[in-house]
Structures are given as C-alpha cells and as structure tokens.
Amino acid sequence: MHAAMNEEQRAIVDAVVAVLADQCSPAAVRASWADDAEPARAQLVELGLLALAVPEDHGGLGLGLVALAPALVAAGEAALPGALAIDAAVVAPFLARIGHSDAEGARDGAVRVAVDPGSGLVEAADRASWVLRLTAEGVVGGPVVASRVPTTDGARRLFSVTAGPPHRLGGASDRDDLFARGALATACQLVGLGRRLVTMATEHARVRHQFGKPIGTFQAVKHQLADAWLGLEMARPLTTRAAWCFDHGYPNAPTYAAMAKAAASEAATQAGRAALQVHGALGTSEEHDLHLWLKRSWALSRAWGDAASHYDAVARALRDDTFTLPRSTPHA
Amino acid sequence: MNLDWSPEDQAFRAEARAWLAAHVRPLASGDTEVGFAEGRVWERELFDAGWAVVSWPTEFGGRGASLPQWLIFEEEYWAAGGPPRVTQNGIFLLAPALFQFGTPEQQQRYLRPMARADEVWAQAWSEPGSGSDLASLRTSARRVDGGWRITGQKTWCTRAGWCDRLYALVRTDPGAKKPHQGLTAMMVDVRQPGVTVRPFGRLDGDPGFAEVFFDDAFCADGDVLGEVHGGWGVAMATTGSERGLTLRSPGRFLATAERLRALVQERASGDPVAARTLGRLWTRMESYRLQTLETIAGLSHDGSSSSLAKLWWSTWDVEAHQFAMDLLGPEAERDDGEAGVWARGWSFALGGPIYAGTNEIQRNIVAERLLGLPRG
Numbered sequence: 221m222h223a224a225m226n227e228e229q230r231a232i233v234d235a236v237v238a239v240l241a242d243q244c245s246p247a248a249v250r251a252s253w254a255d256d257a258e259p260a261r262a263q264l265v266e267l268g269l270l271a272l273a274v275p276e277d278h279g280g281l282g283l284g285l286v287a288l289a290p291a292l293v294a295a296g297e298a299a300l301p302g303a304l305a306i307d308a309a310v311v312a313p314f315l316a317r318i319g320h321s322d323a324e325g326a327r328d329g330a331v332r333v334a335v336d337p338g339s340g341l342v343e344a345a346d347r348a349s350w351v352l353r354l355t356a357e358g359v360v361g362g363p364v365v366a367s368r369v370p371t372t373d374g375a376r377r378l379f380s381v382t383a384g385p386p387h388r389l390g391g392a393s394d395r396d397d398l399f400a401r402g403a404l405a406t407a408c409q410l411v412g413l414g415r416r417l418v419t420m421a422t423e424h425a426r427v428r429h430q431f432g433k434p435i436g437t438f439q440a441v442k443h444q445l446a447d448a449w450l451g452l453e454m455a456r457p458l459t460t461r462a463a464w465c466f467d468h469g470y471p472n473a474p475t476y477a478a479m480a481k482a483a484a485s486e487a488a489t490q491a492g493r494a495a496l497q498v499h500g501a502l503g504t505s506e507e508h509d510l511h512l513w514l515k516r517s518w519a520l521s522r523a524w525g526d527a528a529s530h531y532d533a534v535a536r537a538l539r540d541d542t543f544t545l546p547r548s549t550p551h552a
Numbered sequence: 553m554n555l556d557w558s559p560e561d562q563a564f565r566a567e568a569r570a571w572l573a574a575h576v577r578p579l580a581s582g583d584t585e586v587g588f589a590e591g592r593v594w595e596r597e598l599f600d601a602g603w604a605v606v607s608w609p610t611e612f613g614g615r616g617a618s619l620p621q622w623l624i625f626e627e628e629y630w631a632a633g634g635p636p637r638v639t640q641n642g643i644f645l646l647a648p649a650l651f652q653f654g655t656p657e658q659q660q661r662y663l664r665p666m667a668r669a670d671e672v673w674a675q676a677w678s679e680p681g682s683g684s685d686l687a688s689l690r691t692s693a694r695r696v697d698g699g700w701r702i703t704g705q706k707t708w709c710t711r712a713g714w715c716d717r718l719y720a721l722v723r724t725d726p727g728a729k730k731p732h733q734g735l736t737a738m739m740v741d742v743r744q745p746g747v748t749v750r751p752f753g754r755l756d757g758d759p760g761f762a763e764v765f766f767d768d769a770f771c772a773d774g775d776v777l778g779e780v781h782g783g784w785g786v787a788m789a790t791t792g793s794e795r796g797l798t799l800r801s802p803g804r805f806l807a808t809a810e811r812l813r814a815l816v817q818e819r820a821s822g823d824p825v826a827a828r829t830l831g832r833l834w835t836r837m838e839s840y841r842l843q844t845l846e847t848i849a850g851l852s853h854d855g856s857s858s859s860l861a862k863l864w865w866s867t868w869d870v871e872a873h874q875f876a877m878d879l880l881g882p883e884a885e886r887d888d889g890e891a892g893v894w895a896r897g898w899s900f901a902l903g904g905p906i907y908a909g910t911n912e913i914q915r916n917i918v919a920e921r922l923l924g925l926p927r928g
C-alpha cells in the first residue's frame with residue numbers, strides 16, 4: 221500500500237481550488253440564485269474535469285474517480301452551483317463506455333446531457349440537449365421536455381422532466397452503476413459542504429464574543445463542532461474507497477458508494493445543524509452566507525438517495541451476499 | 553493511494569488465518585486470575601510462532617511486518633475468536649514509548665520478555681484524585697542513592713493484580729512551574745515490599761481493575777523512561793498511539809460487525825428497522841477501518857486524528873452492543889451463552905467513552921487542536 225495523494229491528483233485538486241477561489245466566491249454563488257449563472261464551469265471544463273474519469277483509450281485523461289473525488293470535495297466546499305459533478309462522474313464516462321456519438325462532446329463540454337436519477341427532478345435540464353434517465357427498466361435517453369421547479373436552494377436549477385419517446389441505452393446493471401456513481405459524486409460534494417459549514421462556524425466562534433470571551437471557548441460549542449467534524453472526517457475515506465473500487469472494476473463499488481452517500485448525507489446534515497446553532501440568529505438570516513451552504517447540503521443530502529435508503533442498500537448487500545466482506549477482498 | 557493488498561500482504565493474511573485456525577481456543581477471561589494465567593500461556597504460543605508482535609523488529613520477537621500487515625493480523629485474530637491480549641498494556645502502550653524514548657539497554661532488557669509474557673505490564677497513571685486531569689497526579693518519588701523511592705496511590709490499573717511490572721507516571725519535581733512539567737515515567741517492579749496491589753471488580757463482573765499502593769517503592773535510575781521530569785512528553789506520545797491505533801484496531805470491530813450481521817440474520821431477518829440499523833453500523837465500522845488505513849499510510853500526519861478515531865470506535869462499540877441487546881430482547885439480561893457474550897461486551901463497551909482519555913476530553917482536543925477553537 222502506498223501513502224499519500226500522488227502528484228497528479230494533488231495538482232488537479234490545487235488547480236480546481238484555484239479556479240473556485242477565483243470564479244466561485246460566495247458572492248458568485250449568491251448571485252447565481254438570480255442570474256442562473258454557472259460560475260467556474262467554463263474554466264473547470266477547460267481544466268479537463270469532464271475528461272478526468274474517462275479512460276485514456278476512450279479519449280479521456282484516465283485519472284479515474286480517485287482523482288475526481290477530491291476535486292468534487294473542493295467543489296462542495298465552494299458550493300459550486302450546477303451539475304458539473306454529475307457530468308464528470310456519470311455522463312462522460314458512461315457515454316464513452318457505450319461509444320455514444322455524444323461521448324466526445326460530453327468530455328469537452330460541447331454537448332450537455334442532463335440526468336434524471338429516477339426522481340423526475342433534473343438539474344440544468346434547460347441547458348441540455350437531451351436527458352439520460354435512470355428508470356426501472358434501465359438507462360434511457362430522451363428529449364428534454366422540462367418545466368422549471370422552484371427550489372429552496374435557489375442555486376439548484378431543477379426541472380420537472382416528462383418522459384418522451386425513450387431510446388434504450390443500458391440495462392438494470394448500467395442503471396445501478398450510474399446511480400451509484402451519481403451518489404458518490406454527490407457524497408463528495410456533501411463532504412466539502414460540511415467542511416465549509418464547520419469552518420465557517422469555527423471562525424464565527426473565534427470572533428464572536430459574549431460574556432467577555434469568544435463563544436468558541438464554551439464546551440457546548442466545541443463539542444458539537446467536534447462531533448460535526450468527526451462525522452465528515454469519517455465519511456470521506458468511504459468516498460475514496462468507493463472511487464477506487466469503481467476505477468478497478470471491483471464488485472463492491474456500488475455498496476461502498478452507498479456507504480459513502482449515507483455517511484456523507486448524515487455528516488453534512490449534522491454539520492449544518494451544528495453550524496447553524498453556533499451562528500445563532502445570524503445563521504437564520506438570508507443576509508449571511510451560511511444559508512447558501514445549508515440549503516445546498518439539505519438538497520444534496522437527499523438527492524441521489526438519502527441516508528436511509530443507502531443504509532438499506534448496504535443491509536441488502538450484506539443479507540444477499542452481494543458484498544464481499546473485507547477479509548476476503550484483494551483490496552484493503 | 554494504493555488500496556490493493558500486495559501478494560505478500562495476501563500471503564501474510566493466509567498464513568495468519570491458517571495458524572490461528574489451528575491454535576485459537578476459548579480461554580477464561582483474561583481479567584480473572586485463571587484466565588490471566590491461561591493468557592500468559594497463549595501469549596507464549598503466539599510469541600514462539602512469531603505472531604505476538606508482528607510489526608516489531610525480529611531482534612525483539614517480531615517479524616518486521618508492516619503496519620498494514622499488523623492490521624491484517626488483527627483482523628484475522630479477532631475473526632478467529634482470539635482472546636483479548638493480556639500483554640496489551642505492555643505491547644501497545646509501553647512498547648511504543650520504549651521504542652521512542654528507551655535506551656538500547658532498556659529495549660534489550662524489557663521488550664522480548666514483554667512480548668513473550670515473561671513479564672506482563674500494567675499501567676499505573678490514574679489516581680483517585682487524578683483522572684482526566686492526569687497532570688495533577690500526586691504519587692511522588694524522592695531521590696535516593698541509585699534511583700527513586702515512590703509513595704502514593706494509583707487506581708484503575710487493569711490486570712495489575714497479576715502483573716509483573718508497572719508503567720508508572722510519578723511526580724519528581726513538586727516545585728515545577730506547571731504540574732505536567734514535574735513528572736517522570738518509571739518502570740517499576742511489582743514484586744517488592746513497597747508495592748501492594750488490591751484487585752477490584754468491574755462492570756462486566758470480572759476483577760479486572762486494581763488499586764496500587766506505593767510505600768517507598770524503589771525504582772532504579774536505569775528504569776526511568778525518558779528524561780527525568782520529562783514524563784509528560786513520554787506519556788502524551790504514547791497516548792496518541794493508545795487512543796488512535798494500537799489499543800483498538802479495526803479488526804476487533806470488524807469481527808463484532810460480522811457477529812452482529814449473523815445475529816440479525818438469526819433473530820431479525822425481514823425486519824426493516826434492524827436491517828437499516830445494521831447497514832448504518834456496518835458503514836460506520838468501515839469508516840473506522842478505512843480511516844485507520846489512511847492514517848497508517850501517512851495520509852494523516854496529525855496526532856489529533858487519534859482523538860477522532862477514539863471518539864468513533866468507542867461510540868460505535870456502545871451503539872453496536874446496544875443494538876445487539878435490543879435484538880436479544882428479554883434474553884439480554886442473561887449472563888450465559890451467546891447472550892452473555894453480548895451482555896458482557898455491552899458492559900465493557902460502556903467503558904470505551906471513558907478510558908484512554910474520556911470522550912469529553914477528546915472532543916476538546918479535536919475542537920482546540922484540529923479546528924483551532926480557543927482554549928478559554
């Protein structure tokens with residue numbers, strides 16, 4: 221076993237963080253509520269984010285989900301609006317794998333394909349040429365017939381999509397694979413969102429004085445932030461493991477993705493509660509930036525399967541023996 | 553980070569699994585006199601076959617295995633039903649300190665006998681008046697010719713009733729500006745007139761605890777570990793390892809989770825609430841496994857990550873046993889059979905949030921050292 225993120229991964233994450241710092245400030249996130257902009261998207265596409273997890277022999281960078289995952293955590297920290305994470309983790313690799321005519325466009329950003337995870341609520345559908353739908357039968361492609369749905373998080377551009385004449389692109393196992401990848405991509409963002417929520421609360425607790433001292437000196441404040449941080453730190457290794465399994469074609473990939481999404485949903489929810497509580501009334505005001513992260517975490521904790529449904533999936537895998545137990549796998 | 557096991561790692565696992573399958577047998581609890589004696593015999597068997605301290609250098613009885621391989625061994629050990637290690641206070645707590653702070657003479661003198669259970673160690677740090685506030689401890693040592701004479705009282709000394717030597721933390725400089733600056737770590741022979749040990753019972757029913765009374769007990773200069781008055785640094789270095797890694801390896805909880813899975817299948821198959829609870833507990837166990845692997849692989853360089861680990865496994869163990877007790881229903885109060893194993897495990901798990909640094913202290917550490925919140 222080798223230690224540490226490798227040079228390549230580090231470089232990618234650093235580059236993504238730099239773009240986000242420059243193009244996706246809290247002000248940009250806030251502005252996107254009104255102007256429907258997609259801050260940082262063009263620059264991140266130019267960095268190659270969409271091609272990251274596409275294998276080299278399919279024209280991609282071939283660095284895998286293991287490289288994409290930390291970049292998506294960074295995207296979560298910045299509350300990056302838009303479906304770029306799904307485009308990179310689900311759409312581009314899938315279209316490349318099945319040799320779709322839009323594979324190249326999905327990789328270089330020229331073509332946009334929205335994804336319906338099965339809920340009928342599709343992000344950024346109005347910007348897409350067509351919709352990839354995960355259905356009971358499998359994976360189908362269909363035209364975009366969509367109407368905008370108002371959402372609590374104004375940066376989440378959701379559309380209710382009606383089914384048009386479907387074009388079959390894959391079966392049930394493809395659907396399960398894509399759903400698991402989408403869940404993993406969302407889990408990564410949740411880890412990032414949670415981290416930013418805790419660091420915002422920590423910073424507030426350092427500077428906010430009451431009773432003659434920073435409120436961060438009080439154990440009640442310390443302990444809930446410590447517990448929130450703990451949950452996030454323990455969710456993140458599951459995202460790495462799931463990514464590794466996908467990249468290597470290991471059969472445990474979807475179960476680890478379920479674990480990652482469940483743990484990240486739970487951890488980000490806890491982080492949001494703690495962060496809000498520590499901010500006090502300030503956190504309940506729309507003028508403060510906290511609500512931008514809070515609302516995104518609420519949305520993503522339930523998109524692509526909530527914690528309960530994913531814990532159920534883990535239990536099914538244990539019951540049905542579709543999950544190879546740790547001591548019997550070739551990987552750690 | 554490469555998460556695949558190498559062929560050597562997989563061969564190591566197979567070898568450990570085979571040896572354990574052929575040798576593990578049920579023993580009485582190591583926190584009883586009979587079980588402790590059986591535990592010594594067991595530890596000798598492990599040692600003679602090279603399994604007692606796999607990651608140690610061979611000169612001290614190890615086989616130079618990597619830390620990931622040590623994790624593999626632990627997974628196999630607990631899965632095979634291996635008994636809790638009566639040598640654990642020595643090999644998991646004192647030994648890292650000896651490797652880091654011990655002189656070559658001390659390492660030669662103590663490590664092999666420790667690993668072979670020729671000498672079994674107990675920890676003598678906490679006192680009736682000093683638990684979380686360990687630095688306030690009052691057991692003192694006065695300077696004499698060739699060493700120190702110790703007077704005072706220690707408590708919560710697990711298995712000290714049958715041990716050979718004590719890893720003690722004592723006050724050597726009462727005038728130190730800050731209490732923690734006046735402490736020294738000492739390795740003390742239990743079998744001397746000035747040491748009295750009184751075992752007492754623990755929640756799980758075993759006489760696993762003990763008080764230790766020092767009355768002018770002797771410790772030679774050569775048995776001081778680290779610098780005189782430098783004991784706090786020695787202790788804090790080892791509590792990092794105690795909390796985070798060696799005290800409770802993920803293998804232990806993997807084995808518990810596997811038993812829970814069987815219990816659910818046996819008692820609550822088809823129950824969706826039980827299924828979801830199992831799914832959640834399994835997930836949280838995997839979090840700890842993977843976090844440990846990353847820590848070992850050097851991805852986490854922060855000593856405070858051991859506080860995260862301790863918070864996580866101790867909470868997990870309580871939740872897991874709570875779940876088991878719920879599944880057992882009315883049988884949960886039995887002390888025999890499978891129910892008895894879970895019930896004793898529940899009592900023991902309740903100590904987890906308390907020992908090795910209470911979870912309240914751990915949260916303070918996470919908040920202050922990892923998040924940067926002010927001490928106040």
